Amino acid sequence: MPVWQWLLDAAGALLVLVLFYGIGLIVRRRLLSRNGGTFELSYRVRQEHAGRGWLLGLGRYSGESLQWFRYFSLWPGPKRVLQRSEVTYLDSRAPEGSEQMSLYPEHVVLSCSTPDGLIELAMSPASLMGFQSWLESGPPGTDWTRGPRQ
Numbered sequence: 001m002p003v004w005q006w007l008l009d010a011a012g013a014l015l016v017l018v019l020f021y022g023i024g025l026i027v028r029r030r031l032l033s034r035n036g037g038t039f040e041l042s043y044r045v046r047q048e049h050a051g052r053g054w055l056l057g058l059g060r061y062s063g064e065s066l067q068w069f070r071y072f073s074l075w076p077g078p079k080r081v082l083q084r085s086e087v088t089y090l091d092s093r094a095p096e097g098s099e100q101m102s103l104y105p106e107h108v109v110l111s112c113s114t115p116d117g118l119i120e121l122a123m124s125p126a127s128l129m130g131f132q133s134w135l136e137s138g139p140p141g142t143d144w145t146r147g148p149r150q
Contacts, residue, residue, distance in 0.1 A: 024074045029058070031076075032069055037061045039130070042103055042122035043068050043080060054102040054122065061134060084138050088113040092128060 032038060041059030046052065057079070058069045064085065067078035092110040095103050099122075103109070107122045110131075123131065 021074070025072065028074060028076065032058060032060060039123060039127040040104060040107075041068055041127070042107065044120040044122075047118075047120065052098065052102070054099065056104075059123070059127070064138075066131075066134070082112075082114065082119075084135060086114050087135060089132060089135055090118075095122070 038058055038060045040056075042054050042056050044053050045055055056071045058071060060067045060069065060078075064083060066082040066084070066087075068080040068082070070079050073079070090111040090113055092108045095107065095109055099109065103122045104124070107124055108128055109120055109122045110128060112119050112121065121131075
């Protein structure tokens, strides 16, 4: 078999894999969104360099937790789970510098405190209002204005 036929077969196989990957992403997104309560949510995984380390994703409320799913992953489970009782909203700001290119237009960056340390999330202003409402609507007896745990 000539080399050009091997290359053609390899290119065809690669095209089929890319097609299946795309279909898998679409099916996964539909399955995650079928019960509602999902929104665009970016998560900053690395904070060593200013404006870098952002991953695009999808947020979903599930009872007392906020689940974060990476957009370009086929894994069915959440990559990160934030418990309502462990999250404290600190501040929000507009994206700065290279963050404007990494995030969706008009998204705001918010800082939250968790037992694992400070985290940064980015979401639309409407989703931020929903996030704040979700934090405030905790079970009776919780104090959503509490400071970071010591």
